[in-house]
Amino acid sequence: MSKFFTLVAALFAVVTLASPAAADSPGWSDGDNRYGYVQVSADRKHIKVCDNYADKTSVYVEYATTYLLKHTVKDEKGGDFECGEDSVFFGTITVFKICFRHNHVSRECKNPVWIKR
Numbered sequence: 001m002s003k004f005f006t007l008v009a010a011l012f013a014v015v016t017l018a019s020p021a022a023a024d025s026p027g028w029s030d031g032d033n034r035y036g037y038v039q040v041s042a043d044r045k046h047i048k049v050c051d052n053y054a055d056k057t058s059v060y061v062e063y064a065t066t067y068l069l070k071h072t073v074k075d076e077k078g079g080d081f082e083c084g085e086d087s088v089f090f091g092t093i094t095v096f097k098i099c100f101r102h103n104h105v106s107r108e109c110k111n112p113v114w115i116k117r
Helices: 002-024
Strands: 028-032 036-040 046-051 057-065 070-074 084-087 093-102 106-109
Touching (some): 036 057, 046 093, 070 084
Antiparallel strands (some): 046 084, 057 070, 057 093, 093 106
16 A cells, blocks of 8 residues: 555656646747747747738748658738647657748748757
8 A cells, every 4th residue: 555655656746846847948939029939839849930010021930840841830810919830749840940921022031940959
């Protein structure tokens, strides 16, 4: 019986101690105050892109995973409270870059952010 309580206490300690560490990790981000920003979660499984203003500039992020798959996420409604989001089920996000398209014509992307840890 005491082995059972020891096992339960050990599992509780692992869950309790592991959860805050994952929640406190900042993750990665990049952006431009004029247009928008992108955030990648600390576990590299979730990505969010936000367009700050409802203007003629669209904001999107291009990213790749450990399985060399390339994806694009757009914030379809610039300037509102909803952002474009995506999740990775297999592998993790390894690199991302935020891009802006002005008047649906010219494209500008910031330098890629490579995630090393």
